[in-house]
Amino acid sequence: MAKQHATKRESPHLKRFYYPLDQAVEKPFNWKQMSRLLNYVKPYAKTLLPGAVIAMFLSTLVRLLVPFLIGQVVIDVAIKNKDVTLLTYLIIGIGALYLVSYVANMFRIRWVNILGQKVIYDLRKTLFSHVQRLSHNFFDKRSAGSILVRILNDVNSLQELFTNGIINLLMDVVMLIGIIAILFAISPQLALAVLVILPIMFYISTKLRRNIRRSWQDVRIQKSRLNSHLNESMQGMRITQSFTQEKENKEYFDGLNTDNYESERLAMKKSAYFGPFVEMSNAIGTVILISFGAHLIIIGPGNGGIEIGDFVAFAFYLGMFWEPISRLGQIYNQLLVAMASSERIFEFLDEQPNVEEKSNAMVYKDMKGHIEFDKVQFSYNEDRIALHEISLEMKQGQTVALVGHTGSGKSTIANLISRFYDPTKGKVKIDGYDLRDMKLSSLRSNISVVLQDTFIFSGTIMENIRFGRPEATDEEVIEAAKVVGANTFISKLSDGYQTEVEERGNILSAGERQLLSFARALLADPRILILDEATASIDTETEVQIQKALKKLLKGRTAIMIAHRLSTIREADNIIVLEHGKILEQGNHDELMKQKGEYFDLVRSQFQMLDAL
Template sequence: MAKNTVRQDEKLNEIVKRDIIKRLYSYLKPYKFEVFQVLVLMGVVIGVNLLNPYFFRLGIDEYIANKDIKGLFLLGGLVILINIVSMICSRWRIKKMARITNNILVTIRHQLYEHIQKLSFEFFDNRPNGKIIARIIGDVNSLNNLFTSSVTNLIPDLVTLIAVVVIMISMNLKLALVSLVTLPFLLVFMFLVEVTCRKRWQLFRKKNSNMKGYIYENFSGIRVVQSFAAQDKTSRGFSEILAELNAAFIKAAKASDLFWPLVEISWGVGSVIVFWYGVKLLNTGEISVGLLVAFISYISMFWRPIMNLSNFYNNLITNMAAAERIFEIMDIKPDIEDKKCAKTMPKIKGNVVFRHVNFSYDDNEIVLKDINFSVKAGETIALVGPTGAGKTTIVNLIARFYDVDSGEVLIDGYNVSDVRLETLRSQMGIMLQDTFLFSGTIKENIRYGKLDATDEEIIKAAKAAYAHDFIMKLPNGYDTDINERGTRLSVGQRQLIAFARALLADPRILILDEATSSIDTHTERLVQKGIERLLKGRTSFVIAHRLSTIQNADRIFVIDDGRIKEMGNHDELMRMKGIYYNLFMSQFKFLDNKKAV
């Protein structure tokens, strides 16, 4: 999958328009009864609207012509009464349809959110988070008018249009045919406009996504922006993106605005032709004045639905791009998912085996090359080596965040690709290099390791991670609110909280990726005691660049260039005087020189 940046337009797999509409309207199925009620209410409104011109004709040709004032008043009273009923029904159906639409949007947004959560790391690695958020929020919101209009406008307008045509034909066939003469030209022009319109709204959606991605990225890195006094630079970048967005919107809007003039011109020309031909028929006595007045009213009723339908069509084209972007994400199949015959992972003992494992993030570069090792339950394995050697990739494969290109990863004899992900990962404790805390309290962040944990269990885990003392010094202790990513805490404090979260999970396999990289020397000594206590009785994989922290590991794997170059405990590797020996001695000399300074 090609990577996408905040300044780069997303490439979409275009979906056939018919398929998009079909999928959108499938969301109406659970609300069949409610939609039926809305249709009944609309039927009342349409019926009253269709009767109004007939009542005008009746009043002119019957009651006024015969000077029947009493009958005219009774007719007027009836018209007022049924129009009041029509107004009530119209108000009721709008509220009901708004509720249905809101429920549908909630369903779509929830489905999209759940689906995105199932996608692999590769999906998130290749696109900015802001663009993902744009689809969940902005694109889903764009469907609001589409669903509302489709039921409250499309159906009644189509019914009205058909009914009006039938009535006009029954009243006078010649006038009816004349009134339809401009319709074929309108349909041809609208089709031509639609082709351009759809492409332009697709481009606008992409530019809008770029803007949201740019905003999210720069606000997420606001400390870097301010640290380097780069506000002017980011403002200029934002202005450029806004200019592109504005240009795309104006182009799309210009194309969309062609719908209204086309309909109005057709309406105007058609009305003039009907007036001209109607007067001719009136002079010959073929039609009455009342019939011509009624027919003119029906002409307005004929073109008004067409105007509304063109508006709906315009709305459909405008929001088609949003629907495309939503379904394009929903159609992405997760790279990592349970097989149909996936088994439940039983309670893990902790035996881990890699057999001839090869892996690459893309086809250009192989990250792991023929990795083979066997780890017994309860062993502590340290992974060391230069940046980019493949250490983190190994632990990612154990947790099956990625699938191997070839070979096998086995836990207690079970291939990790053959077991259910939830039952595998729920028995692992993972503390990644990138410490992430959620907005909320410290207690809630630690409880993320075990959602049903008691306060006592949380405090116990925090004490084991030596986080309890600094937590209690905070204004509200464990109930202290922290913002997203915990930026008000020091890096070391954030890592201690994340460590307590991993401890609380009481995992059978523990993965620590640079767990002590940002903790001061004094705190590190305390955490090391907690780690030693935690490592007992469970299989552990510890990634560390600070080699002093992993000297007590049962075995140390030296990873370089995607291969295990050396394997053994600290003493064995030091005697070999190979890669590990050189790494350790270089760090020792660096620290020794630092102390001397």
């Protein structure tokens, strides 16, 4: 079975989700990074944290005090002298101390849980807000699933650290320091004999540290790959079923699921080594305590020995000593998990947009829509030049069509106008201003984009159209829908504009979703409208209706239309023909047809195809 799994993993087809950006790396424990993580606690340093720390110190003090009272006072004084009154007071006092400890622990747990939840909330909010600001280049290199893992799983993995780990670490350190001090105060020689195992424990735990941390890194990576596959599988389920590839998809998922299982099993196995070792150390310490402690009781206090009460107190403290040691091992595992997750979180937070906004960027309120490309060259990567130093002009209010074969640079021009990318060379200007000098929100609020594969959000039809301009009234939303012809099908739905469209608008046809995207774009009242294959999913009858509406709506606006169906762009003021990132010819339909160049050939080939049908 293992051999079969390995064979599947060697298939090139089955490597499609193994992203090079998700790789485990060997790094030392990064205290600077941990300090950065703890900065998220600072907003609560004067509210929740002080109360939790005080409660922790109070409960720890009670735990350190009780064994002393039992050994030194109850046994060596009250019982030894048969003082019933003192014994009664001591029992009541110890009971009261435990009650104080209970109340303190109750408030500590409550406050640290609130603290942890608030920190996780802030961290996830910061991460999501930052990801929204990143450029398209960031999303081109990563799957949606791997991004989701960082925002959800990796942030969630820090929850235990913030809700319990930090305070428990402080409590256990205070407890250990207090216990060691008391043990040496009771009997230095017995303390040295019992704690001789500590250096060995420290050495072994140090050796395990790097191995365990690497394992938890691998767990995060495997979860990312699993989620990436799940996300893509759900979105592509219709394609999977259409090509009857359920079996292969299941086998691939089984491979990823097995990798995820094995990585977590191995990480848990390595993390579990520490617990049994602490138990073994406890057993060795207990054997030393009984054998050497009995000897010290026999020789008596006068000869360097100890009293029975000292022995009992020492036994109490020794039993308490291994408990925080064991918890520190668990906390250390939490720290390793937190480090693996925080590395991945901060990798995103340190990612800077490729499209940077200047600190003194201008807010452009009265955009006209005059677009210029001044010797613009653009490359998605070094090996692929999408535009070759093109210069073009799109005048205010013009409808400009971009035509050409796939990969000719049409969508690249649209992406540069919206400044989703910056040109490698040259300048893109609107109304004479370089886009790099404009505030991004100011630029994009004046541009609406309608894509072929339109995205419809979960929610109502009213909410989806209003996404273009959230402050719009219901009447304005309905008017936009009427203009593009969407009102006809919306009014036939059971709940009209309040109809829930479900995820990605599953209850709507492709054409209906496209009409909603038109209404959404037009409601935004943009100065520039980009239509990227926007009518590809609409039937001919609906397209005619939209073309009539667009004549009115595009008046006074600059419109850029990208289309393969050349019948949709006949009325364009200017048609730019592109090939391999270069402008071959431009002019209106009649002018280009007279030239009998590339555009003429494209139109003729399309009509020949229609005639053949």
